[in-house]
Amino acid sequence: MTARPDQGVRAVGTFERLDRRMVVMRTLVTSGIVLIAAVPAGMGIHAEGRSIPGTLGILAGGVAAIMIVTMLGEYLRWRATRFRTTPERFEWRFQLVVTRRRSLARERIRTVDITASPLHRIFGLATVVIGTGQQAASGEAGVKLDPVARTRAEALRVELLRRTPAAEPEDEARTRQQAQQLEQQQAPLATLDWRWAAYAPLSFLTPALGAAVIGFLANVVSLFGPVGGLVDDARDGARQAIADVAVGATMAVVLALVTLVLFVAAAGAVGAALLFVEMWWGYRLDREADGTLRVRRGLLTTRSISLEERRLRGVEFVEAPGVRLARAGRVDAVATGMQHGGGSERTDHKTLLPAAPRRTAHRVTSAVLDEPNAPTGVPLAAHPRAALVRRLRWSLAPVLVVAAGFGVAASLTEGWRADLAGTAMWLCLLGGVPIAALVAWDAYRNLGHALAGRYLVSRGGAARRSTVALQRSGVIGWTVRQSIFQRRVGLVTVTATTAAGSGGYQVRDVGEADGLRLAEEAVPDLLGPFVERTAQS
Amino acid sequence: MTESVRLRPPTNRLNPRCLAWWRVRFALVVLPLTLVVAVLGVLLVPALLILAAAIGVVGSAVSVLLPAWWYRVHRWEVTDRAVYTRTGYFWQEWRVAPMSRIQTVDTARGPLQQLFRLATVTVTTASAKGAVEIAGLDAQLASSLAEELTETTQATPGDAT
Structure with missing residues (x-):
């Protein structure tokens, strides 16, 4: 081989490959799927008149062919993928017919997440996802190494997140020693309390999970023809009952419905609890010596999520509807460079603490932010009454419109239809109006804002209450919005824009003077020069 | 009082x-x-x-x-500290982006804008929601403004997050 111009570069950090066990692992997975698929295929071939040995021969040939193709493909992929760490950059390249390269500046690397599915764990492997701060729409922002050896993954995490890549060797040794000492001294910021599992079934997912279980059972039942007849019988029975409108039969239907609802609820609760166990088993939140927060959790699939503290701009305390009734909530990180909008996977990536009692959440928040008191727990200034009026209008309008619709229908029709529409109208008015009013009152009471030390705190939300504490130094602009309706009653919505989290956090329907003063005080010199004050008598 | x-x-x-x-x-x-x-x-x-x-x-x-x-209704202002705009009437909106946090400054000219020698200057920060847009400046003013803003922001260290 002749000398190549890039050999000198290569000496700095040598290229390495993914773990070679990936070929075996992927081939095994594919063969598993193929073998399962082979059963119905074999039945089909046999039914077409082939003998059993002939059928088996065809199947074996097919399975073997697919396995070989997979193995070859995975081998090529393994050969083609290489990565290395140099003092300045992390480089990844894929060289097979076409060459794809990705090079991340190491100082831009913000997250190194490690996940290991059960299959990975059997082989002692893990997936590493390296993310930069970019909020790219596609997956271009980061690099995924799938798989590397578990120990290598851990080493990569430490290596890539260490802040001083070019430190002197002895310095490095010393810092590492200090780091180890620190790690030993520091207890985790939070560990799992099994009582939190009780909040899991309160999630809105519960009914959906229950329905999924029922759907699955129904499918299983319908697989068995004669038993499936029962379902038809039941349906016919229900029809009969409705047709008869006999009190006894109706009672039976009601009973059946109640049983079904209870069953769905129970199945959902069990499902949610199981999901919680899978997701949060072994949960612990640590502050690592290298200035990162690290969440480790997971029963079957283990996850390790690291977040540089330098990127943390605050936290969000989220009280989901059911959980809020139990006076609990979860804590999410508000950090720059977090990809969002990518579905629920991303949501749990930023979760620092699962739904836990408020006091625990505040304690963890204050530990995470290194503040004596959790800013999400401070008393907040209420917003003007006009905000309540707006909320009442929003929540009552749809109810009244629907009620009016029924009213019109009642006046236009005759007989039982008019009765039905009339009843519906009254139900709407008597049931809907108080509920709507309560929702509006709750949404109004949830509004609040404050300045707590280094943090700007804002709370809002109707059923799902969310309190965000945003570092004042993380505010990189203001948007003040005032609709013509708000102008009439002297309200504004102030949005603090930030590089972190969702990009902007609102203080909704705050009094005009209060809101502007808040913005002015939170970040002096930014909005200040554009605010004018006039004395009014 | x-x-x-x-x-x-x-x-x-x-x-x-x-x-x-x-x-x-x-x-x-x-x-x-x-x-x-x-x-x-x-x-x-x-x-x-x-x-x-x-x-x-x-x-x-x-x-x-x-x-x-x-x-x-539409107004704008660039001070040595910030870019400040006001738009809308029914939904009035004031936007402020500080010089120190500006990441990119773009000028764009559509076909009609070219006809009238106008341009749009868009100033973005690291926030997904923080862009400030001034649509309808004299083309020359726009490019000199963009240049000036770019210079100011390059003088600021850090990644402006």
């Missing part, structure tokens, strides 16, 4: 040629629509002629009046 606090309007108006630009933009919608309806009226249903006339009258009125109003 109480104190009233409010945001003052930014000092600068957009370029007066914006009036023409906005009016042409309206005309490009209103005229073809009127013509199509009028042609249909001549060929098929005479009643459509009334509709065409209505569209024409209302459209012209809007084309003349609305831009005049927009011109009064």
